Amino acid sequence: MDIVLTINGREHRLGVDVRTTLLDVLRERLGLTGSKKGCDQGQCGACTVLMDGQRVLGCFTLAAAAQGAAITTIEGLAGDGAPLHPMQQAFLDHDAYQCGYCTPGQIMSAIACVTEGHARTEDEIREFMSGNLCRCAAYPKIVAAVAQAKLAMGHA
Amino acid sequence: MPDDASWTTIGAAVPRIEGRAKVTGQALYASDEPVANPAFAFLVLSTAARGRIRSFDLRAAQAVAGVLDILTYENVGHEADPPAPHGAGEETTTMQTSRIWHDGQIIGVVVAETYEAAREAAYAVGVEYDAEAPSATFDSPGVQEEVREPGEHKDFAVGDADAAFDAAAVRIDARFGTPTQHHNPIELFTTTCTWHDGSLTVYEPSQFVHGLRGSLAKQLRMDPKRIRVVARHVGGAFGSKGIPSARTAWIAVAARRLNRPVKLVATRGQGYTIATYRAETRHHIRLAAGRDGRLLALRHEGWEVTSRPSDYNVSGTETTARMYACPNILTRVNIVHTDRNTPGFMRAPPDVPYMFPLEVAMDELAEALGMDPVELRRVNDTQTDPATGQAFSSRSLMRCFDQAAARFGWADRTPQPRSMRDGDWLLGWGCAAAAYPANIGAGAARVLLGPDGQATVQIAAHDIGNGSHTIIAQTAAERLGLRLEAVTVQLGDSDLPPAGLAAGSSHASGICHAVAHACEDVRARIAVAATTSNAGPFAGRDPATLILAQGRLRGEDGTAEPLHDALARVTGGALEAYAENIPKGLPPDSVGKLYSGQMAISRGTQREDLTTYAFGAQFVEVRVHARTGETRVSRAVGAFAAGRIINPRTAHSQLMGGMIWGISSALHEATEIDTRAARYVNDNIAEYLIPVNADVREVEAIIVPEQDAEVNPLGMKGIGEIGVVGMNAAISNAVYHATGRRIRDLPIRIEDLL
Numbered sequence: 080m081d082i083v084l085t086i087n088g089r090e091h092r093l094g095v096d097v098r099t100t101l102l103d104v105l106r107e108r109l110g111l112t113g114s115k116k117g118c119d120q121g122q123c124g125a126c127t128v129l130m131d132g133q134r135v136l137g138c139f140t141l142a143a144a145a146q147g148a149a150i151t152t153i154e155g156l157a158g159d160g161a162p163l164h165p166m167q168q169a170f171l172d173h174d175a176y177q178c179g180y181c182t183p184g185q186i187m188s189a190i191a192c193v194t195e196g197h198a199r200t201e202d203e204i205r206e207f208m209s210g211n212l213c214r215c216a217a218y219p220k221i222v223a224a225v226a227q228a229k230l231a232m233g234h235a
Numbered sequence: 236m237p238d239d240a241s242w243t244t245i246g247a248a249v250p251r252i253e254g255r256a257k258v259t260g261q262a263l264y265a266s267d268e269p270v271a272n273p274a275f276a277f278l279v280l281s282t283a284a285r286g287r288i289r290s291f292d293l294r295a296a297q298a299v300a301g302v303l304d305i306l307t308y309e310n311v312g313h314e315a316d317p318p319a320p321h322g323a324g325e326e327t328t329t330m331q332t333s334r335i336w337h338d339g340q341i342i343g344v345v346v347a348e349t350y351e352a353a354r355e356a357a358y359a360v361g362v363e364y365d366a367e368a369p370s371a372t373f374d375s376p377g378v379q380e381e382v383r384e385p386g387e388h389k390d391f392a393v394g395d396a397d398a399a400f401d402a403a404a405v406r407i408d409a410r411f412g413t414p415t416q417h418h419n420p421i422e423l424f425t426t427t428c429t430w431h432d433g434s435l436t437v438y439e440p441s442q443f444v445h446g447l448r449g450s451l452a453k454q455l456r457m458d459p460k461r462i463r464v465v466a467r468h469v470g471g472a473f474g475s476k477g478i479p480s481a482r483t484a485w486i487a488v489a490a491r492r493l494n495r496p497v498k499l500v501a502t503r504g505q506g507y508t509i510a511t512y513r514a515e516t517r518h519h520i521r522l523a524a525g526r527d528g529r530l531l532a533l534r535h536e537g538w539e540v541t542s543r544p545s546d547y548n549v550s551g552t553e554t555t556a557r558m559y560a561c562p563n564i565l566t567r568v569n570i571v572h573t574d575r576n577t578p579g580f581m582r583a584p585p586d587v588p589y590m591f592p593l594e595v596a597m598d599e600l601a602e603a604l605g606m607d608p609v610e611l612r613r614v615n616d617t618q619t620d621p622a623t624g625q626a627f628s629s630r631s632l633m634r635c636f637d638q639a640a641a642r643f644g645w646a647d648r649t650p651q652p653r654s655m656r657d658g659d660w661l662l663g664w665g666c667a668a669a670a671y672p673a674n675i676g677a678g679a680a681r682v683l684l685g686p687d688g689q690a691t692v693q694i695a696a697h698d699i700g701n702g703s704h705t706i707i708a709q710t711a712a713e714r715l716g717l718r719l720e721a722v723t724v725q726l727g728d729s730d731l732p733p734a735g736l737a738a739g740s741s742h743a744s745g746i747c748h749a750v751a752h753a754c755e756d757v758r759a760r761i762a763v764a765a766t767t768s769n770a771g772p773f774a775g776r777d778p779a780t781l782i783l784a785q786g787r788l789r790g791e792d793g794t795a796e797p798l799h800d801a802l803a804r805v806t807g808g809a810l811e812a813y814a815e816n817i818p819k820g821l822p823p824d825s826v827g828k829l830y831s832g833q834m835a836i837s838r839g840t841q842r843e844d845l846t847t848y849a850f851g852a853q854f855v856e857v858r859v860h861a862r863t864g865e866t867r868v869s870r871a872v873g874a875f876a877a878g879r880i881i882n883p884r885t886a887h888s889q890l891m892g893g894m895i896w897g898i899s900s901a902l903h904e905a906t907e908i909d910t911r912a913a914r915y916v917n918d919n920i921a922e923y924l925i926p927v928n929a930d931v932r933e934v935e936a937i938i939v940p941e942q943d944a945e946v947n948p949l950g951m952k953g954i955g956e957i958g959v960v961g962m963n964a965a966i967s968n969a970v971y972h973a974t975g976r977r978i979r980d981l982p983i984r985i986e987d988l989l
Contacts, residue, residue: 113260153260178700179257180470216895
């Protein structure tokens with residue numbers, strides 16, 4: 080079927096299988112490989128992207144169902160040479176990753192965690208970031224990064 | 236001129252140089268590599284665990300729109316051999332024949348225009364089996380048990396452990412078990428193969444790109460020069476991506492048949508049987524001591540599961556026999572053959588399962604003696620390897636215990652079980668020792684220094700989250716006297732000089748030494764040119780006294796000239812140096828072995844002059860709910876002495892991550908097996924429990940300064956494994972302290988505490 084997706088402010092027209100997920104469209108059709116496949120069954124959060132500012136799992140969202148929404152991926156946060164988003168900078172500052180594979184999903188989820196108002200305490204950050212698995216186990220540093228970025232993003 | 240600290244790179248806690256690429260989504264992992272017009276592969280796995288394939292029915296699969304090819308043993312079995320075994324014995328086969336060795340074995344590959352079509356067709360492949368009843372694990376009918384003969388791993392018999400045990404005043408005699416675990420890196424097992432004029436390029440997450448290249452050359456009967464393996468970033472590995480898996484050759488064959496790139500992204504569940512895992516183990520430990528706490532006897536016997544044809548084992552008795560001064564030591568390891576996939580190495584492979592029983596038994600012994608567990612370790616500390624009688628290059632075990640104990644507040648512990656409480660929560664404090672051999676890999680590196688003062692370092696190292704990019708740049712910047720930003724690192728590519736296997740805490744020291752050697756070659760050539768020149772400030776001096784520092788060539792008296800001028804005496808262009816490093820304990824052909832894809836690691840347990848180990852001490856607080864048995868690790872403090880640390884920032888993440896792996900190992904992780912089918916049941920990362928953010932509280936890793944001039948020239952010991960080693964026992968000991976229940980089978984679950 081033919082669909083239109085709005086990703087990082089750009090419209091993409093493409094024909095897809097009705098079964099194709101948003102994640103596979105991003106990765107295999109549009110070259111936006113920043114969103115990662117870690118389980119393809121909604122368990123790990125590595126494919127987290129924003130749809131109209133809400134976090135969704137790219138592997139659990141059919142591409143056809145993503146039409147009409149403004150989709151933001153990790154590539155949409157900072158262009159080449161442009162300043163990093165405060166959340167990206169905070170992950171750098173705190174070494175809030177090791178292998179980096181879950182990191183795009185963590186950052187997208189963390190941005191939504193802040194804008195949803197779920198980053199008021201460290202406990203709340205831990206709870207609302209628990210859908211994003213990090214096998215390297217950078218969790219304490221991810222919490223510190225979210226707490227730092229929250230202030231830079233203008234949230235208390 | 237005074238040293239400017241801003242130039243210091245070795246030992247500086249600098250951010251990862253690839254960090255920006257990782258936080259912007261630009262870092263290319265293997266399945267992110269762009270290839271033109273790929274076809275997509277989906278694996279067909281066996282649903283029988285033992286027997287033979289009687290027949291395939293491919294009609295429904297072939298009828299799926301978009302299907303391009305279906306590979307089975309019937310049409311491609313002769314086109315690839317299995318990878319070589321990664322231990323003694325033989326390896327299971329896949330599509331070479333109709334033989335089924337284990338559930339989830341690769342028996343077919345479907346290739347289609349789209350991922351969706353390949354998946355649909357793979358599930359439509361009909362298979363008839365001549366199946367036999369499989370043997371799943373310990374105690375299953377049909378398993379074959381045998382004593383592991385000495386080979387790669389040794390046993391120790393010092394004194395007479397049985398007689399000393401029988402005669403001793405205080406004795407502990409206990410049996411333990413550890414479960415099957417799967418690495419579950421978040422990056423899946425992927426393979427993309429492309430052919431061009433008879434040459435093969437493979438994009439695959441790997442901990443040993445030269446190893447995979449060498450294996451594929453043998454499997455596909457090709458010249459290794461015609462194969463290139465690329466893994467620029469690896470999304471976690473933990474051992475699972477170190478051994479060539481059977482899938483790669485079949486994807487290469489599929490791509491050759493279609494003359495088109497083929498891309499495989501295996502599913503999370505398939506990863507449980509197409510790669511390796513940590514096998515379940517059992518242990519029988521006997522410890523005996525005098526009333527003064529001094530050990531008199533240690534007897535440690537282990538049992539490990541492996542596949543039917545393989546003799547793979549980890550033999551962690553090589554560490555437990557070395558932990559404490561003891562005049563009578565006996566170790567023995569048995570392997571149990573089952574109808575399962577072959578296990579392999581997973582973070583601290585020998586020490587996670589084997590240190591658990593030893594360090595719990597030490598806690599039991601301390602209680603039997605009425606001694607503090609830390610003091611029992613102090614009484615039995617030694618600077619001499621008890622198994623061999625040779626010295627440790629350095630051993631800071633008690634400094635680790637003392638620093639961690641002070642930070643933790645251990646002095647406030649009341650020793651009686653169930654004596655510390657916070658409302659409905661029973662508090663338990665426990666500790667354990669950690670140790671891991673200071674292994675080091677052979678390696679080679681190439682350095683290019685240009686007239687613009689920019690350097691490029693090329694080495695086929697692997698960044699699996701261990702910080703390789705950054706520590707390579709730090710080493711080169713320090714030795715070339717450059718700013719960190721002036722160094723570009725190229726790694727993860729078998730076209731580069733080999734760096735060996737990124738595993739067993741051998742990689743950081745291996746690659747830093749190789750890079751330092753190449754940089755020394757650069758320095759020496761620049762220095763010789765400067766001292767043999769008739770003109771210039773260094774004419775006639777001893778070249779060995781000149782160093783590269785802060786963008787200059789500098790003499791001992793402070794005389795200096797800009798690097799650009801010094802380099803111009805050697806070349807008007809770029810200076811290139813290639814160097815190899817063969818660590819003590821390895822034969823001279825070790826780098827040659829790396830080029831051909833074999834491992835070359837000098838092990839801390841196998842040197843003939845010294846025993847080299849890193850040591851640590853781990854303390855945890857658990858909270859066990861008195862009514863529900865819910866168990867949480869509320870605090871963990873670890874202190875580790877591992878020689879020179881190149882980057883305390885990335886090292887801290889390694890140690891902290893290792894400690895959280897330990898929380899996971901003790902309380903969360905276990906692969907459940909349906910023993911009737913010899914099948915993994917919880918083959919996904921929702922039901923295979925690993926910690927989420929909310930499971931982790933305070934985790935503190937302390938790096939204890941340690942200088943070791945004997946272990947290797949840079950004084951480095953690896954830190955990738957040691958963080959996880961003591962946690963199983965520390966947590967079990969803390970649970971005992973909280974509840975009075977001694978749990979000797981992992982993981983510790985609510986049902987154990989009700």
